[in-house]
Each structure stands twice: as structure tokens, then as C-alpha cells.
Amino acid sequence: MNRRIDINKLVRPVIKDLKSYKSARQEFVGSDRKMILLDANENPFETGLNRYPDPFQTELKNRLAAIKGVSSSSLFLANGSDELISLLMVAFCEPKEEEIMIVPPTFGMYQVSANLNGVHVVEVPLIDAFQLDVDRILARASDKTKMIFIPTPNNPTANRFPLSDLEHIAKNFPGLVIIDEAYAEFSPGETAIDWLDQYENIVVLQTFSKAQGLAGARVGMAFAKDEIIDVLNTIKAPYNLNVLSQQAVMDRLDQAGQVAQEVRLLIGYKQTLIKALEDLSFVKKIFPSDANFILIRVDDSSLRYNQLIQKGIVVRNPSKQISCENTLRITIGTEIENTALITALKAMDQ
Numbered sequence: 001m002n003r004r005i006d007i008n009k010l011v012r013p014v015i016k017d018l019k020s021y022k023s024a025r026q027e028f029v030g031s032d033r034k035m036i037l038l039d040a041n042e043n044p045f046e047t048g049l050n051r052y053p054d055p056f057q058t059e060l061k062n063r064l065a066a067i068k069g070v071s072s073s074s075l076f077l078a079n080g081s082d083e084l085i086s087l088l089m090v091a092f093c094e095p096k097e098e099e100i101m102i103v104p105p106t107f108g109m110y111q112v113s114a115n116l117n118g119v120h121v122v123e124v125p126l127i128d129a130f131q132l133d134v135d136r137i138l139a140r141a142s143d144k145t146k147m148i149f150i151p152t153p154n155n156p157t158a159n160r161f162p163l164s165d166l167e168h169i170a171k172n173f174p175g176l177v178i179i180d181e182a183y184a185e186f187s188p189g190e191t192a193i194d195w196l197d198q199y200e201n202i203v204v205l206q207t208f209s210k211a212q213g214l215a216g217a218r219v220g221m222a223f224a225k226d227e228i229i230d231v232l233n234t235i236k237a238p239y240n241l242n243v244l245s246q247q248a249v250m251d252r253l254d255q256a257g258q259v260a261q262e263v264r265l266l267i268g269y270k271q272t273l274i275k276a277l278e279d280l281s282f283v284k285k286i287f288p289s290d291a292n293f294i295l296i297r298v299d300d301s302s303l304r305y306n307q308l309i310q311k312g313i314v315v316r317n318p319s320k321q322i323s324c325e326n327t328l329r330i331t332i333g334t335e336i337e338n339t340a341l342i343t344a345l346k347a348m349d350q
């Protein structure tokens with residue numbers, strides 16, 4: 001158990017006193033009584049979408065909570081992880097005064113969201129083969145550091161961080177530890193969701209955008225103690241998750257076997273791609289990957305990026321990030337797409 005952290009003290013004062021928007025029909029969601037709904041100025045004629053969505057996504061959350069083995073009160077859903085990241089900053093970071101910590105090279109939205117919300121950003125770069133600098137993270141944290149964002153597996157480096165490092169940070173960090181598991185399905189291992197009872201300052205983010213195949217639906221999940229979830233529920237837009245997206249998730253949950261099969265295929269394709277990359281003279285290093293993408297170091301990332309563009313293939317060039325000079329980040333595609341990539345890379349190696 002970590003030192004007791006008072007979530008109430010972490011929340012911005014202006015948020016603590018907020019009253020959330022309430023819809024009149026809210027209390028009847030899930031009740032057996034069939035009500036005539038004349039409270040929300042909707043068009044009563046049926047289109048399949050003429051009614052506002054359930055603001056708290058009760059049915060979907062109950063189903064997800066059962067799958068994940070948590071109570072639905074510790075689950076929050078939003079318009080992608082991007083909305084989760086932004087709401088966390090709004091809830092906990094006083095603009096211009098307080099800060100978040102990030103561990104670059106890292107996912108770019110933490111910085112973007114902090115900039116949008118006027119929140120300072122402290123960087124504690126990864127060290128030695130893209131590992132967390134745990135001692136510096138803890139030494140640098142102050143009472144102004146309200147959150148640290150740690151994606152695991154990390155983007156763009158693709159590696160998972162050791163659980164022992166994450167636990168050590170969760171135990172000793174004075175604010176919230178946001179563990180972003182966007183790519184968790186691609187490598188077996190414990191999820192930090194299992195630690196919710198032990199560490200009251202962790203928030204685990206997962207998404208339907210990656211392995212689950214619903215990037216277009218924009219659905220992200222946050223798992224945390226009820227006090228944290230309550231704050232997010234207070235500040236969210238009332239109808240942040242639309243009916244179509246909720247339905248898309250429901251339908252995808254019926255296809256768990258298919259998702260698992262796709263993940264297996266992608267992991268296999270990744271091995272094939274790694275083998276092909278090993279034979280290329282301009283590929284200097286292939287970093288270990290626990291995700292559905294690979295980071296490689298090449299001789300000249302701008303040159304290789306542009307050559308691929310000319311061949312109609314877009315990869316990511318994260319070379320401006322710290323320790324990522326001359327790297328490319330390649331997402332694993334379908335077998336046909338990967339074959340086209342390998343053919344293009346071989347032609348570039350002539």
C-alpha cells in the first residue's frame with residue numbers, strides 16, 4: 001500500500017465545488033418503468049439515433065467491468081484516450097501553477113494536452129535502452145507535480161517497462177501515476193488494473209483504438225479508484241460517448257475470439273518483418289517490441305522516410321524526439337501491406 005494520498009487534496013479547488021450537468025431522465029436509466037421522455041427537446045420520431053445517449057453508458061460499462069474484473073464505478077469511458085488525458089489535466093492541474101511529468105521519448109498527446117490546458121511539463125528522459133529513470137523521477141517530483149504519464153508498452157520505443165519500476169513509482173510518487181496501456185494486448189503480462197486495490201493514486205488507461213480495431217469509434221477507458229472516477233464524471237461533457245460508438249464497442253466485445261486471432265496474426269507478421277529488417281544494410285538497430293509497431297534506427301531517417309513516401313508507404317519519423325535520432329516507427333499492417341513494405345525496403349537497399 002502506498003502512503004495514503006488524499007485524492008480530494010489533488011483535485012483543483014475550482015473543480016471540487018462543481019456541480020455536474022444532470023439530465024432529467026438519468027435516474028430512470030436501467031429501471032423497469034417505461035417512461036415517456038419529454039425532457040430533452042429531442043425529435044420523438046424514431047431514427048435509431050433520435051435520443052441522446054446514456055450519459056454514463058451504464059449498459060456498456062457494466063459489460064466492460066465484468067470483463068475486466070472491476071466494479072463499474074471504477075471505470076470511466078471517453079472519446080478516446082485523448083479525451084481522458086485532457087480531462088485528467090483539467091481535473092488535477094492548476095493552469096500556470098502546476099505540472100505534469102513525462103518520460104520522453106513518449107506519446108506526444110501528453111505534451112499537447114498540457115499545452116492546451118496551460119499546464120507545465122517536466123521531462124525526465126528514459127535511460128539505458130529506453131528504461132525509466134526511477135530515481136530521477138522520484139527526486140524531481142514535487143507537490144506541484146500532479147501527474148506522471150507512463151505509456152507501457154511505450155510509444156514510440158515499443159518496449160514495456162518492468163512492473164517493479166511501475167510499482168516503485170506508484171508507491172512513492174506524490175501525485176497520480178497514469179499508466180497508459182494502449183498496446184497492452186500485444187504482449188502478455190500483468191495489467192496495472194490489478195493494482196487498483198493496492199495503489200489509490202494509479203489511473204490505468206486502455207483504448208479500443210489499437211488491438212480492438214476501433215480507432216474510428218474513439219473509445220478510451222480509464223480505471224481508477226471511485227473518488228477519481230467521480231471527479232471525471234463531474235467534469236465530462238454530458239454526452240461524451242455517442243450511441244454509434246457505444247454500439248460499435250458492444251458489437252466488438254462479441255468478437256473477442258476474432259480480436260485475439262488478429263493479435264496473434266500481427267505478432268507473427270511482426271516476426272516476419274523483423275527477420276526482413278535484419279537483412280537490410282541501412283537498418284542499424286531494431287529495438288525490442290512488445291507492441292504492434294517496431295522502432296528501428298537507420299542510416300538516414302529523412303532519406304529513408306522520403307524514399308518510402310515515394311513508394312506510397314507512410315511510416316512515422318520520430319527522429320526529433322530525444323534519443324530517437326535517425327529512427328523510424330513502423331506499424332504492423334496486413335500481410336499484403338507488410339510484403340509491399342519489405343519489397344520497398346529491399347529495393348532501397350540496392
Ligand SMILES: Cc1ncc(COP(=O)(O)O)c(C=O)c1O
Nearest residue numbers: 080081082107151155182207209
Ligand atoms: C500510448 C498511447 N496512448 C493513447 C493513444 C491514443 O489512444 P486513443 O485513440 O484512444 O485516443 C495512443 C495512440 O497512438 C498511444 O500511442
